[in-house]
Amino acid sequence: MSEHGLRGAIFDVDGVLVDSPHEHAWRESLRDLMLGEWAPIRDRSSWSEDAFTPVVYQEVMSGRPRMEGAGAALRYFGIPDDDEHLHTYADRKQDLLIRLIDDGRFRAYPDALRFVLAMRAAGVPLAAASSSKNAFRFLRAVRMDVFARDEGLDTASIDEGATLSDMFDADLSGRDFARGKPDPEIFVTAAAELGVQAEACVVVEDAVSGIEAAEAGHMLSIGVARADDEVGLAEAGADLVVTSLDQVDIARLVRGEPVLRRPETDLA
Incomplete structure (x- = not known):
């Protein structure tokens, strides 16, 4: 960390800023395939309707680009990950995800929006850095002016109609990188686009692969345990693990x- 303190904050999107329907889309699209056109290979796999749990999503798929996530899931369940299966699954999931987003089937986390506004107020440059090519859809759908008014926050610095996307000085979400998380390339690039040293940034992540990427980039990291995965995030190297920002x-x-923050009752 720079002797001058924090110079930048880099945010994952899915699971940190928004409660996205990615997990639902991955689970339901695979279910439809296994009960439909992939039924002949179902008995040769380990897949069942109960086997695709939130833990599986977090540990196997979360934080990965779409094709990597599809391949990881297929391998996990013992389903052939040839090009045909891979692209069919990834495309089916993408189609369902877009429908869910367009139907408003997601919500922004209020603690994350308060955190973003507080960091902006403190003058810290912010970047969004999600592997998801759909992240921009979420960022543009969240009205920050409305949120601030509803929360009774100072809206002087927030333009009418401003979205969550407008809160960031750089947005690398969905950009193609040679190496995905846990490689730090996306975070190091985000720091460069903010014009600061990587070592002077904090990464806010909910996935183990993201925390590992921050660790590899020599950045501070905050693990947001929204899926009861405090232990995994801590073991991955998070400098701080919280359940709410x-x-x-x-x-x-x-x-x-x-x-x-110390609880008001903790005076020790």
């Missing part, structure tokens, strides 16, 4: 000290 002491984070 409201728990982060932002003043100390900006100084380069990622620590929890």
Whole structure:
């Protein structure tokens, strides 16, 4: 961390900023295939309707680009990951995901939106860096002016009609990189586009692969455990693990000290 403190904050999108329907889309599209056109190979796989759990999604697929995620799931369940199966699954999931987004089947996490606004108020440059090519759809669908008014927050610095996308100084989401997470390429590039050193940035992630990427890039990291996966995020090297970004002491984070806010009753 720079002796001058935090110089940039880099955010994953799915699972950190929004509760996206990615997991639902992956699960349901595979279910449709296994109960439909892929039924002949079902008994030769380990797939069942109960086997595709949130833990499987988090540990096997979360944070990966679409084709990598599809391949990881197929291999996990013992389904051939040849080009035909891979593209059929990835395309089926993408079609379902777009329908879910267009139907408004997702929500933004209020703690994350408060955190973004607080970091902006502290003058920290922000970047979005998701592997998902759909991240921009979520960012543009969240009205930050409406959120701030509903929360009773200062709206002086938020333009009418501003979306979550407008809160970021750089957005690398969905960009093609030679190496995906846990390689740090996307985060190191985000720091460069913010004009700051990678070591002076904090990465906010919900996936183990993302925390590992931050660790590899020598960045601070905050693991947001929205799926009861505190242990996995900590073991991956997160400097701080929280279940809500409201728990982060932002003043100390900006100084380069990622620590929890102390409860008012904790006077020790």
